[in-house]
Amino acid sequence: MKNALGIVCACLVALFVAACRGSAPEGTVPDVAPSVYYWRTTLRLDSAERAFLREHRIGKVYLRFFDVAVREGRAVPTATLRFDESLPDSVQAVPVVFLTEECLHADTAELAARLVERVAKMARVNGLQGVRELQLDCDWAASSRATYFALLTDVRERLRQMGWRLSVTIRLHQLSQPAPPADYGVLMLYNTGDFRRRNGRNPILDERDVEPFLRSLPDYALPLCAAYPDYRWQLLFEGGTFRALLYDENLADSLVYAPVAGDSLYRVVSARTLHGALQSDYDVRLVPGQEVVVHRSRADVVLRLRQRLESLRPGLHAQTVLYHLDSRYLNNYNANEYEKLFHD
Amino acid sequence: MTKWLAAGLLALLAAPSALACGWEGTTNYYLYHVFEGDRYAKPPVTARLADWWTRYSGQTLTVEEVGDVEVLMRAAQRKNDTAMQRYLRLLQQYLGAAPTEFDPWAYPDEAERLEKTRTLQEVRREAAQGMGGLLAPQYTLLYIRAAFQLERWQEVVNAWTGNAENQSSSVFRDMAKGFYAGALRKMGREEEACEIYAQLGDLHSATWCMRDGRNLGCIRRLYQQDANSATLHLLVEDFVNNAQETIDNAQELAMGRNGYWSKVYQNEVEQFTAFAEQVAAEGRTKEPCLWLTAAAWLNYLYGQKDKARTQIDRAMKLGGSQAVKDNARVIRLAISTANPGKLKSYEAFLLPELKWLGSKALTGDDGNPYTNSAVRIYKQHLAPLYEGQGMPLEAALLEDAFWWQQIAGFDHGEQMNYSSEYVRSLLSRSSIQLEDVYDQLFNRSATPLCKWLFSQLPQPMQQRDFYADLIGTKAIAEGDFAKAAKWEQQVSPEFISKQYISYYMARRDYTKERWIGPRQRTSGSDGWDTEELTPVRENQKLAFAREASQLQQTIGASASRQEQAGAHYRLATILYQASPQGDCWYLSKYGNSSEEQSSYLDSLAYRHLCEAERLVTDDALYTRILFAKSFINLDANRYDADYRTYRFWAYDYSWETKRTSILFYPDANRQQGRDYDALRTWLRRHPGQATASYLTRCDVLQTWMGMGS
Structure with missing residues (x-):
């Protein structure tokens, strides 16, 4: 009798506590740790990147395994990660698969099975220890939501049978939509603007682009952590017309580029056709008079936004993820700023 | 492909109503093609492979069929060629481990990788045994492919330098060379890889390898290392065409009046020109023609036309491959239009050159660099030359001459193309000028050039009544x-x-x-x-x-x-x-x-x-x-400062009310507004005149009548 009463009271207390917490989702992001995304097609860390992982006690790497895109009408994997090296033992790997939205309009009948099987096999074959999660990244829209959610449900069930979790990326515009069926989400606080528009805003991250979406953040019904940018873009414009996203051009080449405003704006001074990387369709014609606008993610903006979001949704930064690990950008912020980002 | 495009454009442009919406492409093409000329001169490897197997089997095999080992095996069996059959079985074994088509979702596990590695090693061992025999080129290629798959880059290099390099020329040797370049690139030896890619005509691979070397400094350095490097074809062509593109964007260069950046680049171009002249003179290169042509063309583009003419004439006499010399001939043709001298003697030079250019430009498929060169020379050099000489017929004929040559094989039937550049150019003249054109064509003796250009036109457009009608129509338009x-x-x-x-x-x-x-x-x-x-x-x-x-x-x-x-x-x-x-x-x-x-x-x-x-x-x-x-409304096409034309009235549809109303824009300075006012005043004073049905039916007038006092 006493035991039964105790149980009832405990249940009542639990219900009371749950009611007082408002509509915030149950559950938290599991195994939280300072994290980074790794987005290159070959897993090879240089000394600066390894040092970064050590210095900032990075515990998790979200590792892009492959993309899924539509080729000749079929959804197929592309840009598969090549494992030249392994991750440090102290770091947990979370495979990530990026799906183009176009995939969701192709035949997805066997997509979940193929996807899970391939990821599991890749992890096993390449000796990744302790993998317990798969993340799917997709910029789904209202028109593809039903298909995507059905895919997630299927994937999640298959992962459950393996003892794995499912996480997803969440873009700002998706905060006003129903939450996907996953265990948690990573809120992407980068690529917030339209890089094709030359409107004076930083398309990587601008608070003005973020603010309109924050209304839905406090009550969003999925455990969340946040991801912030650490990279730069070189965007080619002809007047106000976007022409191309350049691939790491040497803007110090004075035969081709002349600085106009510090290191953020260059003018093209001689013609050049940029043939892309091998096996790429990347051909860009540079014409004198065009301009290269360089956007960089900024620590002050990131940290300010981090603070604001934490106030709206306490606990959001139990885990912070940096997009993305690349030694070209590891001097974007100073050590103190990285510490604040990961550990405040 | 080119002829199908031409046919499509012909169909589009024949309709006169296509005038306003016809596509206007660029004519501003590059003329300096030494690397592109090299590439175009050689058929692609796949076509050469199909040719080889066609000769071997005695029956025509397509590129697709050559990719099927079973087809090749049947050919070898028909010939009782046991050695070839042995090779093809090994090739089949190789393709089993490194297939050209596979399930994209597949990801080999450790066992599958080991099996693949084992198979490739076995293929490599057996291929090595065949490298000294009758099918040495085939086995060497297979060995190199297997080693490449195994990522044994040094072995690939060794196989090339120790074996394949010394074989006689063949498609298999060239394919092996491509793998050799790939291995070099994997080993970080990008300049060496680029040299191979350049020799093979692989533009994208070569340019990627030299992405940081597209400047005079790199050109100088490579020249010092090897005066006859194939990479120089790529870099010199790249340099010259970038310079052309830059000067062609003259408006952007005008920005440099106060800025330093164009001076930096122009300095680079001037230094290159001086360097090219020096290279042509000092005798280390086997292709001085290539270098002096580059200098001539750049001097022409940057305004030194006399110097350019002297240089290109000299370049024509210097050594170089056929592609290089043909390119010099194209450049000379373009440069000659700057100061042609007396037209009669110039045309004695010009006509054979145009016929030669046509013979180069009208053969082969896409990628023929002479095609674009011809378009530019006709439209940007020759047509303006004759326009400037006050010769409208020749100028009009030259505008379209290459186009007519490109579609020469098509049956125009009775079709007369009034949307062609030729007719549009003629119709831009006065009727007096057109009468002179008629006289020139049918009454006077036309020059050989004019006759030749005129003969390219479809038959209906060579008839007298065609031109009589042009004159009559133009005269009507002139009143x-x-x-x-x-x-x-x-x-x-x-x-x-x-x-x-x-x-x-x-x-x-x-x-x-x-x-x-x-x-x-x-x-x-x-x-x-x-x-x-x-x-x-x-x-x-x-x-x-x-x-x-x-x-x-x-x-x-x-x-x-x-x-x-x-x-x-x-x-x-x-x-x-x-x-x-x-x-x-x-x-x-x-x-x-x-x-x-x-x-x-x-x-x-x-x-x-x-x-x-x-x-x-x-x-x-x-x-x-x-x-x-x-x-x-006489103001219908007079544009104001905001690029708007004037109308006194306009219909205005409202989506809310689903009704159409008439809006007026009275303006005492405009003719139509004044005339509507005058009409309204007259009708109000003479209501008996306002009853005619053509007036009472006019909604605009009736609405205007009801407005104002």
Whole structure:
């Protein structure tokens, strides 16, 4: 009798506590740790990147395994990660698969099975220890939501049978939509603007682009952590017309580029056709008079936004993820700023 | 592929109504093609492989069939060639481990990788044994492929340098060379890899390897290392064409007036030119022609035309591959247009060169660099040259000459292309100039160049009546009706019936007042307004020109004011119908565009209405005249500072109320506004004149009448 009463009271207390917490989702992001995304097609860390992982006690790497895109009408994997090296033992790997939205309009009948099987096999074959999660990244829209959610449900069930979790990326515009069926989400606080528009805003991250979406953040019904940018873009414009996203051009080449405003704006001074990387369709014609606008993610903006979001949704930064690990950008912020980002 | 594109464009441009929306491509192509020339001179590896197997098997094999080992095996079995069969079995084993097609979702596990590795090693071992035998090129290639798959880059390099490099030339050797380049690149030896890619004509791979070396400093360094490096073909072509592109963007260069950046680049170009001249002179290179041609072309582009001419003439005598020398010949042709001297002797040089250029440009498929060179030379060099010499016929012929050569094999039938650059160029001239063109073509002795260019035109466009009709039509547009009648007299209804304007001419009447009643709509045999050739019984242009001319004489000869007023009004009526705003626009042009709102004819029509207004004594005719004047809008294509044209009134549809209203934009400085005011004032003062049905039916007028005091 006493035991039964105790149980009832405990249940009542639990219900009371749950009611007082408002509509915030149950559950938290599991195994939280300072994290980074790794987005290159070959897993090879240089000394600066390894040092970064050590210095900032990075515990998790979200590792892009492959993309899924539509080729000749079929959804197929592309840009598969090549494992030249392994991750440090102290770091947990979370495979990530990026799906183009176009995939969701192709035949997805066997997509979940193929996807899970391939990821599991890749992890096993390449000796990744302790993998317990798969993340799917997709910029789904209202028109593809039903298909995507059905895919997630299927994937999640298959992962459950393996003892794995499912996480997803969440873009700002998706905060006003129903939450996907996953265990948690990573809120992407980068690529917030339209890089094709030359409107004076930083398309990587601008608070003005973020603010309109924050209304839905406090009550969003999925455990969340946040991801912030650490990279730069070189965007080619002809007047106000976007022409191309350049691939790491040497803007110090004075035969081709002349600085106009510090290191953020260059003018093209001689013609050049940029043939892309091998096996790429990347051909860009540079014409004198065009301009290269360089956007960089900024620590002050990131940290300010981090603070604001934490106030709206306490606990959001139990885990912070940096997009993305690349030694070209590891001097974007100073050590103190990285510490604040990961550990405040 | 090129001919299909040409056919499609021909079909598009034949329709005169395509005038306003025809695609205008660039003609500003690069002319310096040494690397591109090399590439074009060699067929692709896949085609060469198909050729080899075709010769081996004795039957034609396509590129796709050559990719199927079973097909090749059957050929070897037919020939009882056991050695080839052994090789093909090994090739099959290799392809089993490294297939060209596979399930994209597959990801090999450790066992599968080991099996693949084991198979490749076995293939490599067996191929090594065959490298000294009869099928040495095939086995060497297979060995290298297996080693490449195994990522044994040094072995690939060794196999090339120790074996394949010494084999005689073959498609297998060239394929092995490509793998050799790949191995070098994997080992970080990118410049060496680039040299191979350049030799193989792999533009993208070579440019990627040299992405940081596209400048004079790198060119100098490579030249010092190897004066005959294939990479230099790539880098020099890249440099010259980038310089051309830069100078072609002259507007952007103008920005450099106050800036330093164009000086930096121009300095680089000048240094390159001096370096190229030095290289051509010092005798280390086997292709001094390549270098001096580059210098000549850059000097030409940067304004030193005399120096360019001297240099290119010298370059033509220097050594180089056939592709390099052909390229020099193209450049010389372009440079020659700068200072041609006396045209008679120039044309003695020009005509054979154009025929030669055509022979180079009209062969082969896509990627022929001579095709674009021909387009640029005709349109950007020769046509302007003859335009500047005051020779409109030659200039017009040259605009389109290469196009006619490209589609020479097509059956034009009776088609006359009024949208061609040639006809548009002629129609931009006055009727006096066109008469001179006619004289030049049919009465005087044309030059050999002119005759040759003229012979490229389709037969219907070489006939006298074609040109007589051009002159007559132009004369109508200019208001010279007596001349128009003289020339249209030579143009038969049968000829008109072969023009698409016959569709309209057969169905419309230029004597009807445009401002009274609706437009004269037409529909073809399918019930839609689809243009179709229609037999006409008379040449309406001739009838029109005669009547207009007659009316002009009547005006001068009439005794009474009313008769003169009537003649002016009648003349205004038919002139307006023949203008772009009229139903019978085809009398003064060959195609109509909604963008062409007014012309000389509607201004002339309006002047006659003003004369009629001044002379008329009859109230009914006076009313009609005022109505006609207000109908005409002479400001229709006069643009203001905001690039807007003026209309006195416009319909305005409201999506909310689903009703259409009429908006007015009164402007006392505008003709149409003044005329509407004058008409309203007259009708208010003479209400008995306002009852005519053409007035009471006019919603615009009735609305305007109800407004203001």
